[in-house]
Amino acid sequence: MLLATSVAVLRRRVAVALRGHRENAGLTQREAAHRTGISAGRINHFETMRSVPPDAELVALLDLYGATEDRDELLAVLPPARRRTATEAATTDPDQFNLYIGLEAGATQIESYDALVLMGLVQTAEYAEALLRGHGQGLSETEIRRRLRLRLRRTELLRADSPTRLWLVIAQHVLEAPVGGAKVMRQQLAHLLELADLPNIEIQVIPRAVVPYAALHGTFMILSFPIPGDAGLVYVETRVRGLFFEQPTELQEYSQVMNHLRVLARPPQESSRLIDRIRKEIA
Structure with a gap:
């Protein structure tokens, strides 16, 4: 698990991972939205740290991107990422x-x-x-x-x-x-x-x-x-x-x-x- 005392850095870990996995899968935000039912606006917010995804939506996106190897780590990051220092x-x-x-x-x-x-x-x-x-x-x-x-x-x-x-x-x-x-x-x-x-x-x-x-x-x-x-x-x-x-x-x-x-x-x-x-x- 990523070691960091900064909530903002934990949020950034999630955002960087989601953006990187989507790009590696060759998908646009709009395409990911169409295939998961999660709005393109929400996906953009997840990738720019404007919001932290719910567990279920994180899993759905990682499954779509074929990036299940990161699932456990990112799910563990979500609870502290939702707090404020x-x-x-x-x-x-x-x-x-x-x-x-x-x-x-x-x-x-x-x-x-x-x-x-x-x-x-x-x-x-x-x-x-x-x-x-x-x-x-x-x-x-x-x-x-x-x-x-x-x-x-x-x-x-x-x-x-x-x-x-x-x-x-x-x-x-x-x-x-x-x-x-x-x-x-x-x-x-x-x-x-x-x-x-x-x-x-x-x-x-x-x-x-x-x-x-x-x-x-x-x-x-x-x-x-x-x-x-x-x-x-x-x-x-x-x-x-x-x-x-x-x-x-x-x-x-x-x-x-x-x-x-x-x-x-x-x-x-x-x-x-x-x-x-x-x-x-x-x-």
């Missing part, structure tokens, strides 16, 4: 970000390019609070505290017994932006240097002089999962919603950009020296 239940943020939190918790590797601010997993409490207060939504004090607790809980992934591997590429101006003031930024950069010493984390900085380059469209994250046949996904967050990209051509495009950024960025040790220099220069 404590972290997912605690958030009232938009659905796409709610889903992202669950996927993040179950990812084995996250590759991130930070173009504007540092990603949530590496933020200190003070840096995160400054961002929340400056978000412009008129958040109540209670809501700020709730979101701050959620964000800090997410950072535990990097120091868990089986920690998430993080490869972070940061534009230099992100490190120089005075989020929260000088003291907050010095603490934040010191925290980055501590994280850079962990064996599961690589941090690279793109120097200010390196322009233009192939990621000026903005921040993105590539997530990889411990799921057979799962190529991963790209997550892009906007102010109003999160966007997921999963098509092979989309994944290839973002992977190529990430590899390009790694080449342009300073190597990890040089990046740490640059981060430390910026930290010391903050007035």
